[in-house]
Amino acid sequence: ETGVTQSPTHLIKTRGQQVTLRCSSQSGHNTVSWYQQALGQGPQFIFQYYREEENGRGNFPPRFSGLQFPNYSSELNVNALELDDSALYLCASSTRGTGAYEQYFGPGTRLTVT
Amino acid sequence: AQKITQTQPGMFVQEKEAVTLDCTYDTSDPSYGLFWYKQPSSGEMIFLIYQGSYDQQNATEGRYSLNFQKARKSANLVISASQLGDSAMYFCAMREGSGNQFYFGTGTSLTVIP
Numbered sequence: 001e002t003g004v005t006q007s008p009t010h011l012i013k014t015r016g017q018q019v020t021l022r023c024s025s026q027s028g029h030n031t032v033s034w035y036q037q038a039l040g041q042g043p044q045f046i047f048q049y050y051r052e053e054e055n056g057r058g059n060f061p062p063r064f065s066g067l068q069f070p071n072y073s074s075e076l077n078v079n080a081l082e083l084d085d086s087a088l089y090l091c092a093s094s095t096r097g098t099g100a101y102e103q104y105f106g107p108g109t110r111l112t113v114t
Numbered sequence: 115a116q117k118i119t120q121t122q123p124g125m126f127v128q129e130k131e132a133v134t135l136d137c138t139y140d141t142s143d144p145s146y147g148l149f150w151y152k153q154p155s156s157g158e159m160i161f162l163i164y165q166g167s168y169d170q171q172n173a174t175e176g177r178y179s180l181n182f183q184k185a186r187k188s189a190n191l192v193i194s195a196s197q198l199g200d201s202a203m204y205f206c207a208m209r210e211g212s213g214n215q216f217y218f219g220t221g222t223s224l225t226v227i228p
Contacts, residue, residue: 033214033215033216042205042219042220042221043218105158106158
């Protein structure tokens with residue numbers, strides 16, 4: 001069974017640039033959620049994708065957008081980067097409709113905006 | 115109001131001793147799930163244990179148990195026989211009903227002393 005993977009591991013961008021982060025869900029999982037974890041804080045829900053559509057969104061501006069592909073992998077795109085976007089971005093996969101409740105997280109992408 | 119509150123920023127425990135990490139939650143939804151995750155310095159969130167709001171018994175998973183007190187809205191994690199490898203950040207989280215979003219607390223840093 002393949003776990004959740006994310007790429008890249010680390011990334012440094014300049015304010016105003018755009019970034020794309022990638023996530024491959026765990027085998028058999030059809031739902032992907034993205035979280036932002038600032039230093040010293042708990043993860044904050046950005047949005048979730050199910051069946052290639054956004055299925056719930058947290059308190060994040062529209063410059064945070066995403067995609068889910070037919071193989072259930074997902075991308076998180078952030079436009080017009082701001083210094084406060086520096087954080088660990090976590091992807092989590094899960095399975096809807098089976099009664100399973102857990103989310104399984106990837107190792108994260110650490111984004112630094114300078 | 116915070117959905118999840120973890121009031122212990124840092125905890126220390128002697129190796130082989132038991133430790134309790136506190137978590138209180140706030141929801142008006144009668145159906146919810148409570149989760150504990152471990153986050154080592156590497157960053158990956160590791161699922162530890164789950165408790166459903168309708169579960170009659172406290173959840174247990176190996177050395178982890180969840181002390182669920184519904185009337186007090188608390189879901190404390192108990193780690194028995196602490197090991198050096200248990201040193202990490204621990205996060206309590208909640209999902210309401212069939213909602214998509216997980217709400218996380220600010221975490222507790224656990225240090226196991228040899």
